Amino acid sequence: QQQVKQSPQSLIVQKGGISIINCAYENTAFDYFPWYQQFPGKGPALLIAIRPDVSEKKEGRFTISFNKSAKQFSLHIMDSQPGDSATYFCAASIRDYKLSFGAGTTVTVRA
Amino acid sequence: GAVVSQHPSWVICKSGTSVKIECRSLDFQATTMFWYRQFPKQSLMLMATSNEGSKATYEQGVEKDKFLINHASLTLSTLTVTSAHPEDSSFYICSAPQGDTRGYTFGSGTRLTVV
Numbered sequence: 001q002q003q004v005k006q007s008p009q010s011l012i013v014q015k016g017g018i019s020i021i022n023c024a025y026e027n028t029a030f031d032y033f034p035w036y037q038q039f040p041g042k043g044p045a046l047l048i049a050i051r052p053d054v055s056e057k058k059e060g061r062f063t064i065s066f067n068k069s070a071k072q073f074s075l076h077i078m079d080s081q082p083g084d085s086a087t088y089f090c091a092a093s094i095r096d097y098k099l100s101f102g103a104g105t106t107v108t109v110r111a
Numbered sequence: 112g113a114v115v116s117q118h119p120s121w122v123i124c125k126s127g128t129s130v131k132i133e134c135r136s137l138d139f140q141a142t143t144m145f146w147y148r149q150f151p152k153q154s155l156m157l158m159a160t161s162n163e164g165s166k167a168t169y170e171q172g173v174e175k176d177k178f179l180i181n182h183a184s185l186t187l188s189t190l191t192v193t194s195a196h197p198e199d200s201s202f203y204i205c206s207a208p209q210g211d212t213r214g215y216t217f218g219s220g221t222r223l224t225v226v
Contacts, residue, residue: 034214043117043204043217044155089154098145099206099215101154 003027004092006102014110019077021105023090026071030092034099035064035075038087047088048075080109113139113209117218124195124225132190132221134205141207144188145215146180149202161188195225 006023013019023033031052036044050057050064050073057064063076077084090102114137124130134144142163147155161167161182169175177199179191188207192199205218 032214036217041202041220041222043220045217046214049214093215098157098160099155103154104152106152 002103003100004090004102006090006105008105009103010106010108012108012110013080015080015082017080017109019080019084019107019109020074021088021090021107022072022074023092023102024070024072025092025100027092027094027100028071029094030100031095032093033064033066033073034091034093035062036089036091038089038104044089077107080107082109082111085109113137113207113216115141115205115207115216115218117205117221119221120219121222122224124223126196126225127194129191129193130195130223132192132203132205132223134188134190134207134218136186136207136216139207139209139216140185141188142185143208144182145206145208146178146188146190147204147206149204149220155204158190192223195223197225199223200225 004025034049035047037047038044048059048062050066061078066073085108088105091099093099116135118133144161146158149155158173159167159169161180163182163185167180182188204220206215208215
């Protein structure tokens, strides 16, 4: 049973647009929420991560919004570029223990 | 930053043979290594957790005798796929937590094709 539910499965956005991916979790013991970017044939690369003591974290064009009461978190990609076309996974873990991954979202940025 | 070096990046083997995949932590000590497999267009599925100097812990449904994991040192963990069959063809990825709440580092993955 998937502990982290991710949506949408795929999305298409125009260059310069905003991509939004949502994740929800049930286990309130989770204390680390990373987002990974994966290109075909490569391992996942950490994009940005947040811990439950903050509601938002921004790094460049990437922002995580975290809603602890709703048990939801989301990734916003601002000013989307063709190079952002990849699969994005949300995940959650408890104190460096195993990560639970979402199902993934394939993002396609059209030029 | 922390790097986990995974080799080989791809391998083709014949049915019935064994294949070993190595993951090395280059600039930190990985007391724990997670091993995942990923089928096309799917998420990462945790197969097992290895801890240096002790037996690996396998997830439900993963055959221990087929996927042998060894974590003999603080910088090296290996996954051996024994008696490989075409259904074992997949993308295998290792990952190590960096400790001190610094997150996880992933290897670059190994594409295994069994013919």
